[in-house]
Amino acid sequence: MGWCFARLIAPLARSRMFHAALLFAFASQPGWAQAPPQIETTMNNMLAAIQAGSLADFIAAGNASFQAGMTKAMLDTVNVEFAPRLKQGYTSTFLGIVKQQGYTVYLWKLEFKDGKDDRVVTMAFKDGKVGGFFLR
Known part of the structure; x- marks a missing residue:
């Protein structure tokens, strides 16, 4: 049997x-999908700017609205929360692209080496410029 x-x-x-x-x-x-290299570089540069607290570097790739709307005080708030975690190390994983209100929005998962909550990076692009950047 x-x-x-x-x-x-x-x-x-x-x-x-x-x-x-x-x-x-x-x-x-x-997981096989990848952001275009220029987009990936921009995201990494913006994370480095958050870590360094550099407003000039953070807004460098932004459109006029993004540059005008971002202040040093706003960046300092993000820096206080995320710079220590970024300095400890992280892994970014590209999740995909969505189209919203005329923007191409790129999404990444950030896994921090500290083992605390992950974050999702949302970066909106239009005409080759950043129109929005969020850590959720």
């Missing part, structure tokens, strides 16, 4: 393994 059961279950097990492999392949696919 054991042999017969094994012969019946083997195709089912292979089928389940195949479906599991297929599911894994499709579920993992967003």
Whole structure:
């Protein structure tokens, strides 16, 4: 009976393994996506500017509205909260792109080495300039 059961279950097990492999392949696919190198560099530069507390570097890639709307006090608030965590190290994982109100919005997951809550970076681009940058 054991042999017969094994012969019946083997195709089912292979089928389940195949479906599991297929599911894994499709579920993992967003991780294969990458932001364009220029966009990735801009995000990394902005995180470095937060860490350094440099308003000039933070707004350098921004459009006129972004540059006018960002103040040193606003950056200092973000710096106090995130600079220590950024300095300890983090890993960024590109999540994808959404289109919103004429902007191309790029999303990354930030996993900090301190083991505390992750954050999502949202960076909105239009006409080659940053129009918004958020750490949620």
